Amino acid sequence: MGYRQECFQVFPLVVPADQTTTITIRALYDHCRLEKNTEYEVAYYPKEYWTEECKRKTFFLRPQGDSLVISHHFTGEQEHVFTVTYEQDGEEQSVGTFSVYSLQPDLFARRPFKGDLHMHSYYSDGRQSPAYVGAYSRMVGLDFIAITDHHQYAPSLEVQNAFSEVAVDLRMFPGEEVHPPECHTHLVNFGGSFSVNQLFQDRESYRHELEGVMQGLNPLPAGIDPYEYASLVWSLDKIREAKGLGIFCHPHWVTDNRFNVPRPLLDYLFEQQPFDAFELLGGIAPQCNNLQVAYYNEQRAHGRIIPIVGSSDSHSCLNHTRLGAIHTIVFSPTLELQDLISSVKELYSVAVEAIPGENSRVYGPLRLVKYAEFLLRKYVPLHDRMCFAEGNHMLDYIGGNEEAANWLQACKGQVGRLMDKLWA
Numbered sequence: 200m201g202y203r204q205e206c207f208q209v210f211p212l213v214v215p216a217d218q219t220t221t222i223t224i225r226a227l228y229d230h231c232r233l234e235k236n237t238e239y240e241v242a243y244y245p246k247e248y249w250t251e252e253c254k255r256k257t258f259f260l261r262p263q264g265d266s267l268v269i270s271h272h273f274t275g276e277q278e279h280v281f282t283v284t285y286e287q288d289g290e291e292q293s294v295g296t297f298s299v300y301s302l303q304p305d306l307f308a309r310r311p312f313k314g315d316l317h318m319h320s321y322y323s324d325g326r327q328s329p330a331y332v333g334a335y336s337r338m339v340g341l342d343f344i345a346i347t348d349h350h351q352y353a354p355s356l357e358v359q360n361a362f363s364e365v366a367v368d369l370r371m372f373p374g375e376e377v378h379p380p381e382c383h384t385h386l387v388n389f390g391g392s393f394s395v396n397q398l399f400q401d402r403e404s405y406r407h408e409l410e411g412v413m414q415g416l417n418p419l420p421a422g423i424d425p426y427e428y429a430s431l432v433w434s435l436d437k438i439r440e441a442k443g444l445g446i447f448c449h450p451h452w453v454t455d456n457r458f459n460v461p462r463p464l465l466d467y468l469f470e471q472q473p474f475d476a477f478e479l480l481g482g483i484a485p486q487c488n489n490l491q492v493a494y495y496n497e498q499r500a501h502g503r504i505i506p507i508v509g510s511s512d513s514h515s516c517l518n519h520t521r522l523g524a525i526h527t528i529v530f531s532p533t534l535e536l537q538d539l540i541s542s543v544k545e546l547y548s549v550a551v552e553a554i555p556g557e558n559s560r561v562y563g564p565l566r567l568v569k570y571a572e573f574l575l576r577k578y579v580p581l582h583d584r585m586c587f588a589e590g591n592h593m594l595d596y597i598g599g600n601e602e603a604a605n606w607l608q609a610c611k612g613q614v615g616r617l618m619d620k621l622w623a
């Protein structure tokens with residue numbers, strides 16, 4: 200009978216490649232205690248870079264207190280698997296299978312942050328208040344969000360204000376879904392320091408600037424409305440001026456019996472890439488995501504370099520296939536806005552679909568997908584458990600529970616401390 204792995208903690212869990220690091224496998228509870236006089240057999244397997252000679256190595260260890268301590272040279276960037284067994288009455292018993300991931304320096308210097316860069320509140324067509332959406336986002340395991348209501352920037356600030364007087368680790372950034380006038384294509388301004396939608400209010404000066412953009416355009420391929428293309432270029436330039444990330448959203452969303460973005464415009468947008476990131480996964484419909492992934496793969500095969508995000512585009516926290524399920528993991532040095540934005544632009548992000556009860560799927564560069572898949576198994580459950588508790592306290596706080604501020608204070612920094620322990 201093997202113990203459930205949750206009975207043990209492995210730390211560090213992520214180590215530098217091509218160095219010797221000491222890892223500890225610690226039994227957390229009495230029922231999985233390691234016996235001090237027992238010899239445990241450890242078998243080591245490098246998952247990816249193996250040869251006939253090194254594919255399995257075994258050695259024996261006695262526990263140090265409640266832990267097995269292993270010093271090992273972790274070769275290359277890959278997962279390393281350790282199985283631990285012991286003998287009882289002539290029969291082999293399993294303690295468990297444990298893993299560690301080794302990384303090259305660029306990725307090792309980064310931490311995984313789970314974010315949702317596109318979601319709605321009741322100020323547009325969502326169901327709940329910004330504060331409720333914020334609390335719920337933490338409950339489902341997000342490290343950062345932006346509320347991006349249609350045409351509106353203020354709700355993204357309202358959620359910040361709702362928690363401004365308590366200790367919360369969820370980062371809430373400004374944002375909005377940007378809809379240039381008479382333009383079908385949807386954009387998200389993630390993190391921008393001002394509202395781009397607001398600039399459309401002064402219609403005269405907007406049209407004047409747009410004229411300038413249209414005059415500067417190269418001849419457009421057939422089937423593209425120059426006015427629509429120019430308004431996208433103008434809006435994305437403004438998002439960058441605001442130091443935000445300009446996201447191109449859901450081109451394969453079916454609305455009015457047609458895709459949201461006509462094919463010639465879609466192709467030209469990928470050729471020119473006036474946007475900063477493509478919303479590869481959204482929460483609108485699985486079919487939409489299937490097409491977007493196929494389109495992205497073809498574009499990548501043509502040699503295009505495409506930063507990506509995944510966002511729920513949530514309209515209700517209670518829809519479990521959206522908020523928390525569709526998200527981005529950004530591998531960033533910190534959880535600060537500009538670090539997150541540049542990490543996405545430098546291709547350090549993956550889009551994740553983790554619908555409860557289904558197998559998770561990760562999309563993006565293979566190197567990051569492999570690492571993210573390991574994190575979804577070994578790190579994310581620990582992370583999400585902490586977030587769930589914090590999010591509950593956030594809900595209590597906005598619901599008027601006077602003790603909740605103290606509970607939040609007690610939780611402050613716990614995810615950061617978990618990372619400090621798990622990253623060597």
Ligand SMILES: [Zn+2]
Pocket residue numbers: 376385448449
């Ligand atoms: Zn939209």
Ligand SMILES: [Zn+2]
Pocket residue numbers: 317318319376512
């Ligand atoms: Zn939306």
